[in-house]
Amino acid sequence: MPDTTAPDGGPLLVVDGLTAGYNGVPAIRDLSFTVGAGEVVSVLGPNGAGKTTSLLAIVGLVPPMAGSVTALGRPVNVRRPHELARRGVLLVPDDRGIFPGLTVRDHFRLAQRRQDPAREAAVLDRFPALKGLLGRRVGLCSGGEQQMLTIAKALLGRPRVLMIDEMSLGLAPKIVQEMLPSIRALAREEGIGVVLVEQHIELALSVSDRGVILNHGRVVLEGAARDLLAHRDQVEAAYFGADEFAGSDVPGGAADGGAGGSGATSAAVVAS
Numbered sequence: 001m002p003d004t005t006a007p008d009g010g011p012l013l014v015v016d017g018l019t020a021g022y023n024g025v026p027a028i029r030d031l032s033f034t035v036g037a038g039e040v041v042s043v044l045g046p047n048g049a050g051k052t053t054s055l056l057a058i059v060g061l062v063p064p065m066a067g068s069v070t071a072l073g074r075p076v077n078v079r080r081p082h083e084l085a086r087r088g089v090l091l092v093p094d095d096r097g098i099f100p101g102l103t104v105r106d107h108f109r110l111a112q113r114r115q116d117p118a119r120e121a122a123v124l125d126r127f128p129a130l131k132g133l134l135g136r137r138v139g140l141c142s143g144g145e146q147q148m149l150t151i152a153k154a155l156l157g158r159p160r161v162l163m164i165d166e167m168s169l170g171l172a173p174k175i176v177q178e179m180l181p182s183i184r185a186l187a188r189e190e191g192i193g194v195v196l197v198e199q200h201i202e203l204a205l206s207v208s209d210r211g212v213i214l215n216h217g218r219v220v221l222e223g224a225a226r227d228l229l230a231h232r233d234q235v236e237a238a239y240f241g242a243d244e245f246a247g248s249d250v251p252g253g254a255a256d257g258g259a260g261g262s263g264a265t266s267a268a269v270v271a272s
């Protein structure tokens with residue numbers, strides 16, 4: 001059984017007040033949220049909201065201007081990207097990181113520092129469709145199969161936190177509908193904390209515990225996924241009218257001490 005809790009029993013990942021951007025201009029400001037073992041947190045928002053930048057900043061690939069990241073109970077030096085990976089906090093990028101000329105089996109080999117047949121078998125059991133494709137060049141695999149491989153590769157290293165950027169990019173809705181529940185099951189069964197960056201709001205929230213909605217680089221709404229699903233109007237307002245919405249007086253909101261776990265001060269929090 002993998003060790004899936006922070007030594008202090010707290011969340012696996014704590015992002016606190018993270019501000020980061022490009023050429024000195026912040027693209028995300030004061031981002032805060034937590035991810036516990038077995039929990040799925042969706043980071044949602046319109047194009048350009050700062051979702052990808054958030055993930056890149058958490059792993060240090062976009063240098064932070066302010067804020068901190070704590071993984072497994074210990075502060076992380078976000079200026080050293082490999083440190084987080086060593087702790088099992090992995091980013092699955094939206095470009096899938098695959099080599100079209102190599103086979104699925106080759107990718108499995110490259111993804112493991114030391115071959116671990118037992119782990120390999122366990123990961124293949126999670127994505128049985130890959131079993132019959134081990135000898136196939138990845139360039140000849142479908143988009144869904146490539147995406148399964150991308151996630152399978154990340155799982156080989158027994159991650160504690162998996163951050164998945166736009167898993168559904170370019171995939172048919174049916175494939176997304178099949179894959180997202182697998183991610184949910186994976187989180188629960190292996191105690192992995194999952195951060196999903198998604199465009200499919202309803203689908204993402206339907207497999208998430210909590211949702212964080214970004215607009216213009218700020219958290220404008222957050223809450224339990226079931227509450228966000230029940231308050232679709234508020235979610236739409238957060239997407240399309242964020243400037244007016246941020247900090248509004250929503251019952252159970254941050255000003256009321258409402259729950260939500262991000263610690264953000266200006267975001268509204270949907271009431272439980």
Ligand SMILES: Nc1ncnc2c1ncn2[C@@H]1O[C@H](COP(=O)(O)OP(=O)(O)OP(=O)(O)O)[C@@H](O)[C@H]1O
Pocket residue numbers: 022027045046047048049050051052053054
């Ligand atoms: N390399 C870069 N250099 C300068 N600005 C960038 C760079 N990458 C992203 N940005 C800007 O940062 C902001 C946030 O972009 P980001 O890609 O994080 O948004 P996103 O929510 O992931 O968008 P999408 O859903 O379209 O992928 C945007 O205004 C974008 O133009």
